[in-house]
Structure formats: structure tokens, C-alpha cells
Amino acid sequence: METRSNHVLVGSVVLILLAMLALFIVWLARLSGGDERQYDIFFKQAVDGLSAGSAVNFSGVPSGQVKEISFWAPDPSLVRVRVSVKPEVPILEGTTASIQGSFTGPSTVQLDGATKGASPIRCPEQNPKAACPLGVPIIPTKQGGLGALLNSAPRLLERISTLTERLSELLGDRNQNSIAGILANTNRLTRALADRGPEIAATLAETRIAIQKAGIASQQIGELAATTNGVLAEDVKPTIANLNKTIQAAGRSVETLDSTIGDARPGLQAFSKKTIPEIGQLIQDLRVMSTSLASVAEKLDQGGASSLIGSPKLPDYEPKKK
Structure with a gap:
């Protein structure tokens, strides 16, 4: 019994020590990384x-x-x-x-x-x-530097492959002939330009002279414009001043004419109200008198002077014979 009791006691102590060691390790881990x-x-x-x-x-x-x-x-x-x-x-x-x-x-x-x-x-x-x-x-x-490069490597390789294929197509036999023709044409154009070098130089010289003349002409035009401005300033100003004086005098004349008409307006009103009706009546009377004179003249022509004094003689009546 004593041996069994000792074994249980020793086992219990060992378990307690192991538990304490585990707790200590966990505590250290928390202490170090907490x-x-x-x-x-x-x-x-x-x-x-x-x-x-x-x-x-x-x-x-x-x-x-x-x-x-x-x-x-x-x-x-x-x-x-x-x-x-x-x-x-x-x-x-x-x-x-x-x-x-x-x-x-x-x-x-x-x-x-x-x-x-x-x-x-x-x-x-x-x-x-x-x-x-x-x-x-x-x-x-x-994206990191090397990581981004490695991640984009497949896409980069695909693009490089596509570029290589297109370069192969570009440098094919048919395209090489075309490129050779283009280079030959370029050589001919270069030789032609070299042969025409003196003419091109002369043309450039003439162009330079034309540009200089254009500059001189523009300067002369500027001077002419300045001269024209001076002439306008000296000659036109007096004329404009005289024209202003004439306009002012005409304005004064119009004002005088307005005042004169204003003064004559009462007489004109009296003339239109009194004299004009009397003249109308006079003309009407003259028309009546001219009508009477025409009647008298007609009587004189038909019956003579006696027709103005008495009435005309009636014809004698004679009965008709049966």
C-alpha cells in the first residue's frame, strides 16, 4: 500500500510541475509578444x-x-x-x-x-x-519592385513574343523588296536634291531678298500712315471747326425763324377766320352777277333792246278754216 501511495504522490507532483511549466511558458510567450x-x-x-x-x-x-x-x-x-x-x-x-x-x-x-x-x-x-x-x-x-516584375513577366513575355512575330512579318521577303524599293527611291531623291543644290540656294537667296523688300515696304507703309495721320490732324481740323461754326449759325437762323412765325401767328389766324370767308362770299356774288349779265346779253341778242323793257308780243290767233 505504501509503494502504491508513493507512486500516486510522485505522479501528482510531476503533473503539477508540468502544469506549472506549461503556464510559465505561456506567460513568457504572452510577456514577449503581448x-x-x-x-x-x-x-x-x-x-x-x-x-x-x-x-x-x-x-x-x-x-x-x-x-x-x-x-x-x-x-x-x-x-x-x-x-x-x-x-x-x-x-x-x-x-x-x-x-x-x-x-x-x-x-x-x-x-x-x-x-x-x-x-x-x-x-x-x-x-x-x-x-x-x-x-x-x-x-x-x-506592387513591389521584383514582385511586380515577376507577376508581369508572363504578360511581358507574351508581348515580346507578339512583337517578334510582327517583326518577322515585317521583315518577310515581300516586305524586304518593298523596303529595298523605298531605299532606292530615297537614294534617287537625295541625288536629285544634291544636283539641284545651286538652284535651291539661289531660290533661298531670292526668297531672303523678297522678305527684306517686304520688310522695307511695310516700314514705308507705316511711315505713310503716320504722314496721313499728320495731314488729317493739320488740314481737316480747321475745316471741321468751320463746319461746326456753320452748323451753329444755321441753328440760330432756325431759332429766329421759329420766333418770327410765332409772332405772325395771331395775324394769320385772323386772316384765316375773317378775310377768307369774305373773299368766298365775294366770289359767289361775282358768279351770280356773271350769270345775270349772261342772261341780259342773251335777251339782247334775241329781242333787241325792247326785250329789256317789255314782254315779247304774242302772235295773233287765227281760227282754222273748215
């Missing part, structure tokens, strides 16, 4: 050479490590990388992440672009699930 801050980075590119434990550098300074790499279920084209960095690293607004590849070693996560005076990257208080779906802030990404 102050580190974690961020998620969503890369839309291959993360070749990157693995858990890879270094995280801020502007080239070692600042943390990669904790986890996994696919992002809502969007399979994205790769989620969880990183932890030291608390003194300035992860501010404007900071971006990229993958720095290497031909000789593992890739690293490069952080840079922090702006002085900017606020730290953190999850917003309102609607944090939308900005931080896994509960930690997200650092935006940018």
Missing part, C-alpha cells in the same frame, strides 16, 4: 518565397514577422497575410505593404510610406466589421 500589434495584409499577387516566420521590415529596418498565410474565402484571388510588428513601429495612415523578393533568400514584407503627423492605422469605432473583418487593422498593398 505588446506586439497585429495587422492583416491582402495581397492580390503571388506570395512566392513568403512563409510564416518571414521578416517584416519597415523602411528596411527589421520590425516584426509573418504570423500566418492563408487564402481569403470571400475572394479567392486574395491572399491574407497576418503580420505582427513591434509597438514602436509607426504604422500610420499612408503606410503600404509590398513583397520584397530575392533570388538568393526568402522574401520579406516591406512596409513604408508613413506620413509625418498622420494618425495610426486602426479599426474604426463605427462599423468595424466592414473595415476590419477579422478584428485587426488592414494595411493596404502596393
Whole structure:
């Protein structure tokens, strides 16, 4: 019984010591990494050479490590990388992440672009699930130098292949003949220009002389315009002054004529109201008198002077014989 009791006691003590050791290890892990801050980075590119434990550098300074790499279920084209960095690293607004590849070693996560005076990257208080779906802030990404080159290498090779095919088509047998003809025509044109060199030089000289003459003519036109302005200023001004005086005199004459008509207006009104009706009556009386005189003249012609004194003699009546 005593041996069995000793074994149980020893086992219990060992279990207690193992539990205390495990708690101590967990405490040390929390003590060493409890102050580190974690961020998620969503890369839309291959993360070749990157693995858990890879270094995280801020502007080239070692600042943390990669904790986890996994696919992002809502969007399979994205790769989620969880990183932890030291608390003194300035992860501010404007900071971006990229993958720095290497031909000789593992890739690293490069952080840079922090702006002085900017606020730290953190999850917003309102609607944090939308900005931080896994509960930690997200650092935006940018294409790294070597990573971008490697990612664009297939497209670059495809374009180079297309360019090579088009160059092959351009330099085919038929196109080579065309290019040879173009070069031959160019040579003939060059020789013709060389033969016409003296004529071209003479033409350029004549053109230069014509331009000089045009400049002289424009200068003379300017002088003529200045002279014309002077003549107009000296000769036309006195004429305009005399014309102004004539216009003023005509204005005064019109004013005098208006005043004269105003003075004669009462007499004209009396003439039109009294004299004109009397003249009309006189003309009517003269018409009556002329009618009477015409009647007297007619009587004198028909009956003589006696017709003016008495009535005309009636003819004798004679009865008709049966």
C-alpha cells in the first residue's frame, strides 16, 4: 500500500510541475509578444518565397514577422497575410505593404510610406466589421519592385513574343523588296536634291531678298500712315471747326425763324377766320352777277333792246278754216 501511495504522490507532483511549466511558458510567450500589434495584409499577387516566420521590415529596418498565410474565402484571388510588428513601429495612415523578393533568400514584407503627423492605422469605432473583418487593422498593398516584375513577366513575355512575330512579318521577303524599293527611291531623291543644290540656294537667296523688300515696304507703309495721320490732324481740323461754326449759325437762323412765325401767328389766324370767308362770299356774288349779265346779253341778242323793257308780243290767233 505504501509503494502504491508513493507512486500516486510522485505522479501528482510531476503533473503539477508540468502544469506549472506549461503556464510559465505561456506567460513568457504572452510577456514577449503581448505588446506586439497585429495587422492583416491582402495581397492580390503571388506570395512566392513568403512563409510564416518571414521578416517584416519597415523602411528596411527589421520590425516584426509573418504570423500566418492563408487564402481569403470571400475572394479567392486574395491572399491574407497576418503580420505582427513591434509597438514602436509607426504604422500610420499612408503606410503600404509590398513583397520584397530575392533570388538568393526568402522574401520579406516591406512596409513604408508613413506620413509625418498622420494618425495610426486602426479599426474604426463605427462599423468595424466592414473595415476590419477579422478584428485587426488592414494595411493596404502596393506592387513591389521584383514582385511586380515577376507577376508581369508572363504578360511581358507574351508581348515580346507578339512583337517578334510582327517583326518577322515585317521583315518577310515581300516586305524586304518593298523596303529595298523605298531605299532606292530615297537614294534617287537625295541625288536629285544634291544636283539641284545651286538652284535651291539661289531660290533661298531670292526668297531672303523678297522678305527684306517686304520688310522695307511695310516700314514705308507705316511711315505713310503716320504722314496721313499728320495731314488729317493739320488740314481737316480747321475745316471741321468751320463746319461746326456753320452748323451753329444755321441753328440760330432756325431759332429766329421759329420766333418770327410765332409772332405772325395771331395775324394769320385772323386772316384765316375773317378775310377768307369774305373773299368766298365775294366770289359767289361775282358768279351770280356773271350769270345775270349772261342772261341780259342773251335777251339782247334775241329781242333787241325792247326785250329789256317789255314782254315779247304774242302772235295773233287765227281760227282754222273748215
